[in-house]
Amino acid sequence: xxNGNPHISREHQAYLxxxxxxxxxxxxxxxxxxxxxxxxxxxxxxxxxxxxxITSQPSRIWAxxxxxxSEGLLYHHIGITTTETVIGFVSGTIIGTFLAVILxxxxxxSKVLDPYLVVLNALPKIALGPILIxxxxxxxxxxxxxxxxxxxxxxxxxxxxxxxxxDEAKIKLLRTFGATKxxxxxxxxxxxxxxxxxxxxxxxxxxxWVGVIVGEFLVSRAGLGYLIVYGGQVFNLDLVMTSVMILxxxxxxxxxxxxxxxxxxxxxx
Amino acid sequence: xxxxxxIVEAKDLTMNYHTLDGxxxxxxxxxxxxxxxxxxxxxxxxxxxxxxxxxxxAGLLTPSNGAVLVKGEVVSGPNPNVGYMPQRDQLxxxxxxxxxxxxxxxxxxxxxxxxxxxAKELLSTYGLGDFIHHYPNQLSGGMRQRAALIRTLAIxxxxxxxxxxxxxxxxxxxxxxxxxxxxxxxxxxxxxxxVTHDIAEAISMSDRIxxxxxxxxxxxxxxxxxxSCDELSPIKRREAxxxxxxxxxxxxxxDVK
Numbered sequence: 001x002x003n004g005n006p007h008i009s010r011e012h013q014a015y016l017x018x019x020x021x022x023x024x025x026x027x028x029x030x031x032x033x034x035x036x037x038x039x040x041x042x043x044x045x046x047x048x049x050x051x052x053x054i055t056s057q058p059s060r061i062w063a064x065x066x067x068x069x070s071e072g073l074l075y076h077h078i079g080i081t082t083t084e085t086v087i088g089f090v091s092g093t094i095i096g097t098f099l100a101v102i103l104x105x106x107x108x109x110s111k112v113l114d115p116y117l118v119v120l121n122a123l124p125k126i127a128l129g130p131i132l133i134x135x136x137x138x139x140x141x142x143x144x145x146x147x148x149x150x151x152x153x154x155x156x157x158x159x160x161x162x163x164x165x166x167d168e169a170k171i172k173l174l175r176t177f178g179a180t181k182x183x184x185x186x187x188x189x190x191x192x193x194x195x196x197x198x199x200x201x202x203x204x205x206x207x208x209w210v211g212v213i214v215g216e217f218l219v220s221r222a223g224l225g226y227l228i229v230y231g232g233q234v235f236n237l238d239l240v241m242t243s244v245m246i247l248x249x250x251x252x253x254x255x256x257x258x259x260x261x262x263x264x265x266x267x268x269x
Numbered sequence: 270x271x272x273x274x275x276i277v278e279a280k281d282l283t284m285n286y287h288t289l290d291g292x293x294x295x296x297x298x299x300x301x302x303x304x305x306x307x308x309x310x311x312x313x314x315x316x317x318x319x320x321x322x323x324x325x326x327a328g329l330l331t332p333s334n335g336a337v338l339v340k341g342e343v344v345s346g347p348n349p350n351v352g353y354m355p356q357r358d359q360l361x362x363x364x365x366x367x368x369x370x371x372x373x374x375x376x377x378x379x380x381x382x383x384x385x386x387x388a389k390e391l392l393s394t395y396g397l398g399d400f401i402h403h404y405p406n407q408l409s410g411g412m413r414q415r416a417a418l419i420r421t422l423a424i425x426x427x428x429x430x431x432x433x434x435x436x437x438x439x440x441x442x443x444x445x446x447x448x449x450x451x452x453x454x455x456x457x458x459x460x461x462x463x464v465t466h467d468i469a470e471a472i473s474m475s476d477r478i479x480x481x482x483x484x485x486x487x488x489x490x491x492x493x494x495x496x497s498c499d500e501l502s503p504i505k506r507r508e509a510x511x512x513x514x515x516x517x518x519x520x521x522x523x524d525v526k
Contacts, residue, residue, distance in 0.1 A: 169359050176327050176353035177376040177424065178346070187372065191363045 056241040064242040078246060081212060081223040084140060085254070088147025088208035093201045095148070096155025103156070104163040104189065105181070117157055125150045125211070129218050138219045146218075147211030151204040158203075162196030163189050198262045205254050213247070276460050277303040277326060277428060281335035283485075284321055295321045297485035298335070303428075303462060308454065310463045310471035313481030313489075314523055319464040322486065323430050326462065327353050339428065349377060352426030352459075357437040358417035360405040366416050367392070367401035373424040388423040395419060395453055410438050414446045415453075422457060429454060431463040435470065447474055447503050455501055468523070472515045473503035480522045490522055 008016075038058050044050045045057035052060060068074040103110040129146060136142040170188050179187070216225025224243045231239030284296040295318035303309050313319050324330045326337050328347045337344040339351060352373075360369045370388050374380040392398055395415055405413055414434070421429060434450070435443045451474050454461050465471050471478050478492040496509035506512070 167359070169355050169357065170361065172329065173353065173355050173359045174372070174376060175329055176347055176351070176430075177373040178349065179376045183376055187376070188361070191361070194363070 053235075054237060056237045060238045061242045061245060064238045065246075068242070077223055077227055077243075078250070080140070080220075081216065081225065081247075082250065084143050084147060084212045084215070084223065085205075085208045087144050088211055089151060089201065089204040091144075092148050092151030092155055092204045092208060093197065096152050096200065096204075097159050097197055099152075099156045100159035100163060101185065103160045104185070110160065117153060121153045121157060125153075126214050129214065132215075133219055140220070142219055143212055143215030143223075146215035147208040150211035151207040154207070155200045155204060158200050159193065159196055162193045166192045194265055195262075198258070198265060202255070202258050202262070205258055206251070209247070209251050274305045275302045276305040276340055277462065278338040279322070279326075279335070280338065282322075282325065282332055282337060283334035284318070284325060284330065285333045294485035296325075296332075297487055299481075299487045301479055301488055301491075303460060305427075305460055306458060307476040308451070308461045308463070308474060310465055310475040310478045311481060312465055312468060312471050312478055312519065312523070313486060314483050315466055317481050317484050318486035319466075319481060320432055322481075323353075323432050323462070323464050326428075327351055327430055349424060350426050351428045351430060352421035352424060354417060354421045354429060354431045354434045356433045358405070358413040360413055360416060360420075362405050365402050365404055366397060366408070369405065369416060370420045370423050373420060377424060379424070384423070387425075388419070391419045391422055392416075395449075410442045411446045411449070414438065414442075415449060418450055418453060422453075422459075427460060429459045429461040431461060431465075433465055434463070436465070436467070443470075444504055451501065451503050468516055468519050469507065469512075470503075472512060472519070473506045478515075478519065480519060483524070492519065 041055070042058045045052040045055060045060075065074070068077075103113065125146070128149060132142045132145050132149070136145055166189050170192070171184055174184050174188055212223070213225040213228070216223045217229050220226040224247050227243040228240050231237065231243065279299050279301045282296055282299040283294070286293045286295055299322070311319055311322065321330065325332055326339070326344065328337075328344045328351070331345075339348055360366075361372070364372070367389065370392060371380055371385065374384050374388070389398075389401065392401055395418075397412060397416055397419065400408060400412065400416075405416070408416065417434075431450075435447050438446055447470060463471065463474060472494055475494055478494060480489045480492070481487065482489045492515060494515060496506055496511050498505060498509045
């Protein structure tokens with residue numbers, strides 16, 4: 001398309017080519033960083049510049065991965081952590097939005113609860129971990145609760161402020177048609193806040209990973225967080241590094257998934 | 270003017286706003302009548318309570334004293350006989366044009382095949398038939414304003430309230446849109462009340478102009494606009510010889526310093 005079209009002027013062609021070249025440079029540089037990092041790590045370990053017992057190395061990570069795969073444990077751990085995370089951020093977003101609706105509905109309630117929300121938001125939720133374990137028990141439910149807790153308050157606050165910022169003039173327009181509060185919620189507030197809710201969802205994906213991994217550090221017998229802690233305890237850094245790698249890839253994939261969702265929801269934008 | 274039948278009436282209308290700093294009188298003992306089928310502009314110094322007056326007529330606010338009567342009945346809330354056209358089009362970007370136009374019917378639970386067809390008819394009569402599945406951001410400012418007007422017309426109100434409906438548009442679009450809107454309103458035979466601070470716009474569109482005083486607003490003067498051209502088009506009406514004298518008179522009354 002760039003070279004073939006005779007209607008494009010030479011100048012424009014040169015411009016398009018320059019843009020293309022720039023993009024290629026970016027991609028190549030990105031890949032190069034990854035390759036240099038992995039190869040450098042591997043060589044440094046082989047040439048004993050670093051101690052692979054402490055730093056692990058790419059070939060050992062690969063071996064660990066293959067090993068976990070053949071033992072069939074890999075997907076078990078990944079599955080558990082992923083499930084907990086998804087439940088965490090989905091429920092965090094849904095429950096948070098629901099609570100934000102309640103606060104929007106009653107301005108009085110929102111004013112009353114404001115200082116409590118501020119305190120809860122400022123509190124490092126991880127400090128509540130031991131309480132959750134005592135209350136809910138040692139296992140997945142406590143981990144999910146941790147993930148939920150971490151994302152819930154910030155969701156309530158950000159979604160509620162999104163609701164409040166919806167253009168007054170649009171609300172006024174609906175009121176002139178005689179709209180009820182419920183109709184205003186349904187027809188303006190919620191649809192106008194889809195971008196806010198999706199951006200809360202995006203933040204919650206990250207927070208939920210934090211909650212789940214911390215939760216698994218504290219209580220679990222399975223999952224990637226468990227593998228990391230266990231690997232650390234028995235000084236198996238290969239296992240730790242492998243789990244961290246998987247975590248990085250998965251977190252990135254999940255984030256991409258949410259961005260994809262955002263795009264398909266926001267076609268009108 | 271035809272049969273002079275009062276359709277909207279303000280009686281000793283008073284509106285005060287309360288804040289912690291005190292009480293502000295926005296409107297005080299205001300009396301006015303609007304006759305069926307006429308186009309009335311309400312003009313006044315900025316911040317004089319014009320929009321408050323419109324909100325009172327729309328039933329969005331409750332007056333501190335006095336009353337607004339629409340078709341002889343005291344206004345106590347939003348009234349399906351009154352359609353409101355806001356500043357800027359306020360089309361919802363997540364709805365396509367057709368669904369934007371249908372929103373009033375939806376809210377009033379009047380959406381059925383018949384009203385939907387009527388709305389589609391209005392859209393195609395006024396040149397938006399090919400755009401019903403487009404989203405607002407795909408339309409020009411003028412088309413959006415037309416869609417906003419059709420959204421108001423779709424609930425079939427007898428009275429249209431235009432709240433500085435053209436002030437957000439650039440000058441050329443504004444002239445074109447006010448021309449279009451005027452002719453649509455004429456064809457649909459609606460009584461219209463336009464709030465504006467643009468004197469030329471008011472003269473070019475209206476049968477009558479009500480000039481308000483500074484806050485607290487009350488009626489300062491009423492002008493019957495009689496231009497020697499028979500044209501309805503606001504752009505043409507601007508060329509009438511009397512246009513300037515009306516303009517100067519109203520300009521003086523507004524007392525802008």
